[in-house]
Amino acid sequence: MAILEVKDLTVNFGGLVAVNNFKLNLEKNELVGLIGPNGAGKTTVFNLLTGNHEPTSGEILLDGKSIVKKKPYHIVDMGIGRTFQNIRLFGNLTVLDNIKIAHNGSMDYTFLDGILRLPKYWKEESEANKECLALLSVFDLDGYAYTLASNLPYGQQRKLEIARALATKPKVLLLDEPAAGMNPQETSELMETIQSVKSTFDIAILLIEHDMNLVMGICERIICIDYGKIIAEGLPDEIKKNPEVIKAYLGE
Amino acid sequence: MKKSNQLVGLGFVIAFIAFVGISGLLFILALAKEPSVTYAYAGIVSCMLLMLVFSLAKKTSKTLKSYLNNAIAILIIIVIVYPLIAHNKSPELFPFLGGVSFKGYTTGIFILICINIVMATSLNFSTGFLGQLVLGHAGFMAIGAYTAALIANILFAAGLPIFFVIVLSLLAGGVLAALSGIIIGIPALRLRGDYLAIMTLAFAEIVRIIINNLNFTGGAQGLTGYASAQIMGLSKETFSLYVFFTMVICVAFLVLLARSRHGRAIISLRENEIAAESVGINSTKYKVTGFAISALVGGIGGGLFAFHMGFLQPSMFGFMKSVDILVMVVLGGMGSMTGSIVAAGVFTWLPELLRDFDEYRMVAYAVLLIVMMIVRPQGLLGVKEMSLSKMVRKIRAKLLKQSDGNLMEGGDE
Helix, strand or coil: CCCEEEEEEEEEECCEEEEEEEEEEECCCCEEEEECCCCCCHHHHHHHHCCCCCCCEEEEEECCEECCCCCHHHHHHHCEEECCCCCCCCCCCEHHHHHHHHHHHHCCCCHHHHHCCCHHHHHHHHHHHHHHHHHHHHCCCHHHCCCEHHHCCHHHHHHHHHHHHHCCCCCEEEEECCCCCCCHHHHHHHHHHHHHHHHHHCCEEEEECCCHHHHHHHCCEEEEEECCEEEEEECHHHHHHCHHHHHHHHCC | CHHHHHHHHHHHHHHHHHHHHHHHHHHHHHHCCCHHHHHHHHHHHHHHHHHHHHHHCCCCCHHHHHHHHHHHHHHHHHHHHHHHHHHHHCCCCCHHHCCCCCCHHHHHHHHHHHHHHHHHHHHHHHHHHCCCCCCCHHHHHHHHHHHHHHHHHHHHHCCCCHHHHHHHHHHHHHHHHHHHHHHHHHHHCCCCHHHHHHHHHHHHHHHHHHHHHCCCCCHHHCEECCCCCCCCCCCHHHHHHHHHHHHHHHHHHHHHHHCCHHHHHHHHHHHCHHHHHHCCCCHHHHHHHHHHHHHHHHHHHHHHHHHHHCEECHHHHCHHHHHHHHHHHHHHCCCCHHHHHHHHHHHHHHHHHCHHHHHHHHHHHHHHHHHHHHHCCCCCCCCCCCCHHHHHHHHHHHHHCCCCCCCCCCCCC
16 A cells, blocks of 8 residues: 555645646655656645645545645654755754754653653653664764754755654655755765665655756656646656656756 | 873862861851851751762763752852841851941842843743744733732731742742733734734733733832732841742753753744744644743742832833843843843843943943944854853863963853
């Protein structure tokens, strides 16, 4: 059974149909790419999946449960993590704190435990520290644990955002243009990171990207949308040759 | 190996100096004719010694060390400041001071500084940590002050011991302020930035005008004759201890909260609300919580103010009061508790020193704010916190290097 199932998803902003009958079946441990020209509605699809927008019609099922009309933080708890096109880190906090905030859902000590520093606080905080540092070491960021997030180099900030999304223990990870602004070497590093994330954490990934090397290189399946509609879906090689995709997006 | 030996040696030196100093103090105290004070001091000092030993012991964990260091610092302030305060009232208790003491006026300023620290740190919690500009903190202060005053009246008439009267009415003031914080917080926190600031400003004015028009609050004439510290027969000197410890508890509460998972969630809302929601932070819940906690502590500060003043008037809690507190927070650095504490101290003391130029105070504030915003927009300390443990480590490292740089002065938190 598909872990994420999207049926006839449509959203209107005033008279504009931003997403029109979008369909998706994301299997467990699958990596799917979402491409299309600027303004095609890719990020809007992400915002619908994470609850930032409410769909006009359609259904989104995560593990068989509907997530339509749920609050963003509730959807995170149910298992969808995301990154942003323009990096949104907690800049004035340390790298470790960035991860620990995302780890909040896995801790459940109360206000009283926290203020009086009861044993539960110590136990959960030290566990969280350990887990978060382990997660950082997967991304080679453990050396930066006590650096302010805004002081990290650009490529590391991108990695940290992915790590932070993973700290919420998602079943589905949505990556919005992870390679934006990266040079070719950083991009190829990122490809390896995404591959290893997929296998280590055993999750499904949906990815928006304009870098065709990356998309064609790692995606198992690609969906191309234009004006909110799916115009093609298939394996990378099929997409490359699809006349509609070439016309709308890839170019001659 | 060599370095650790040096560390142990240093520990012994410190312990020795402390021992000599303290036994000297005990000897002088033994000369004093008030045994209870002597015993109390012996108790405090031996507590400090014990803490010092634990704090210097190698096996103690870093966190415990930092708690011990802070506790020692607080006790040191009490040991140094309290005799100065108490000496004025009863010089026979501390003969070794030889007439050096605070006047009642200075003690009053000490109390006001503590109250302002409570107000500034609590406002900093909503403005610097939660990131919502609040222009009506005096509103919460007013609610806390009037509630504490009215409740204290009832409790004192019922014959409760003074300690419980003060604690319970402070709590009542804080809780009512927190409730009003929740009630206006739920609609108000849907607004952002300037709009929220204006709404909180309006709230404070509404509170002031309501108090102005109610009968049981004394209206515009003010509330007098309630069970304030003076009327309950508490000397200024003893009351200053209540205020000091309430301040310590309030600041510790805010700092400890800020360093728990709830505090991190609140700070993440300041940093980036959309990102915070995308990692599962319930923004409404934590915003209202942060706002309510700020109001709670603000209300307690108001309660202390009521006990101290012995007279309440709605005009005390006008817009200027909110601005006074906000200036302390902004100049100290939004997001830095240490900054708020320092700024609250400076901006309570300075106006007292410059009493002669009272009319120009607001002009000076404006100029100072403009200069500050140009030179150092993040405030005195930015979001930095001063940590005693870090300082101890630094000083130790410096001493070990045998270099004599400027050692920073210690503070309380």
